[in-house]
Amino acid sequence: MQAPFAVIKGQTLPLNQALVPVNDRSFLFGDSLYEVVSTYQGKPYFTRDHLQRLRATAAGIYFDLPWEDAWFENEIRTGLNQMPGQEAYVRIVVSRGSGDFNIDIDTVETEPFCVTIFKPSLPMNPRFRAQGFSLAVPETRRNSPRSLNPAFKTGNYLNNILCLKEAKDQGADDALILDLEGHITELTTSNFFIVRQGEIWTAPLDVGILDGITRRYLIQVARELGLTVHEKRFGLEEVLSADEAFVSSTLKGAMPVWKVNGQVIHEGYGEINRAVDDAYWQYVEAHLDSY
Numbered sequence: 168m169q170a171p172f173a174v175i176k177g178q179t180l181p182l183n184q185a186l187v188p189v190n191d192r193s194f195l196f197g198d199s200l201y202e203v204v205s206t207y208q209g210k211p212y213f214t215r216d217h218l219q220r221l222r223a224t225a226a227g228i229y230f231d232l233p234w235e236d237a238w239f240e241n242e243i244r245t246g247l248n249q250m251p252g253q254e255a256y257v258r259i260v261v262s263r264g265s266g267d268f269n270i271d272i273d274t275v276e277t278e279p280f281c282v283t284i285f286k287p288s289l290p291m292n293p294r295f296r297a298q299g300f301s302l303a304v305p306e307t308r309r310n311s312p313r314s315l316n317p318a319f320k321t322g323n324y325l326n327n328i329l330c331l332k333e334a335k336d337q338g339a340d341d342a343l344i345l346d347l348e349g350h351i352t353e354l355t356t357s358n359f360f361i362v363r364q365g366e367i368w369t370a371p372l373d374v375g376i377l378d379g380i381t382r383r384y385l386i387q388v389a390r391e392l393g394l395t396v397h398e399k400r401f402g403l404e405e406v407l408s409a410d411e412a413f414v415s416s417t418l419k420g421a422m423p424v425w426k427v428n429g430q431v432i433h434e435g436y437g438e439i440n441r442a443v444d445d446a447y448w449q450y451v452e453a454h455l456d457s458y
Contacts, residue, residue: 171286186281193280196270197323198226198302203242204257205417207448210359210455211243211257216380220425221259224319229261229272233279236357245283256418260322291419295340298434299425300414301305301341301437302354304403305333309344310353312375317352320377327355332399341414343406343427350374354414358382360433361401362411362423371398381415381447388446394439403427411437413444420444428456 173185192201202217218236225232243257264277310317315326316402328341334342334355342352351370353359358379359371359406367389370376384394406412411433412424427437435442 168252169287171284172246174242174283175281176284177242177245178245179245179249182284182437187262187280187282189263190268191262191265191280192275195268195321197321197325198272199260199322200228200230200320201258201260201322201382202320204259205415206247206255206257206267207451207455208251209247209254209387210457211247211255211365211386212451212455213380214240214243214456215303216358220320220380221261224313224321225261227316229319230261230357232261234281237266239281239283242281242283242389246283250285256286256288258284260284262322271394291422295422296436299423299432299436300340301426302341302424303334303337303339303428304345305330305337305342307344309346309375312373312404317375317376318372329362331355343403345403346375346433349400349402351406352376353379354436357414357416357419359424360385360413360415361397361406362413362437363405363411365439366395366397367443368397368401368405368409371400374458376401379415380444381417381420381453383441384450385421388450389431389443392442392446406432409433411440413437413440420447 171182173180202221204211204214204217204390218239260282262280264275264279266276267274330342330344344352346352360367372378389396406427407430413421415421421439424432425434433456
């Protein structure tokens with residue numbers, strides 16, 4: 168299997184040579200943003216959606232990106248050309264730059280820095296497909312959208328790190344995070360859905376979740392299947408009495424949830440989970456990026 172590598176300004180480098188200075192703001196303050204693009208049948212998909220979200224995050228944190236979409240696409244193409252016949256995980260990371268040891272963005276002295284990391288996509292743990300994820304609700308709550316908005320896909324992941332640690336300590340695979348009022352938000356790196364009486368529920372964006380690209384298309388294909396999808400606030404009680412539950416992300420599609428806080432929801436793919444996941448991957452296959 169090919170070792171991970173990076174592309175910086177069109178140059179391919181081993182990861183241990185793709186370095187940033189110690190006064191880079193991504194290292195000092197988590198002042199960076201990122202996106203993850205994946206491939207299917209060797210081609211990337213929804214790249215422009217990811218770049219659009221990258222720009223939305225940048226605008227939300229007062230960050231002027233100096234590159235056009237075509238520049239990012241060329242960086243991605245450069246890396247993927249090194250991985251013929253392989254499925255790839257592609258992570259675009261952009262730092263605001265380097266400067267004085269000062270949080271003031273007006274003290275940045277360099278241009279923004281972009282590194283695009285490539286590695287082969289690893290197969291998902293077969294247990295997650297056969298049985299599903301086990302989730303636990305941590306004591307730590309999701310950041311409020313009025314503080315550090317979870318809709319911004321930044322390198323500041325401490326909230327998620329702490330939630331995942333608590334969930335792992337409870338023997339779970341991931342954390343199902345509540346907002347400050349006790350509403351369900353999402354997992355540490357995935358959006359979350361439940362199925363009740365044949366209808367799909369997922370948290371609305373304004374509760375404080377990432378506007379997941381996969382989430383968007385799952386909602387779209389579910390409605391095209393004739394299913395009802397509600398974007399609404401709900402709590403743990405509704406989750407524990409759900410008929411099915413599943414999680415979504417670029418790398419997962421729509422994968423089942425088995426247990427929450429030790430209580431079984433559904434083992435493996437439920438009927439609706441399976442139908443939506445199949446429809447999603449069919450949609451992906453029909454919308455691969457041509458470059």
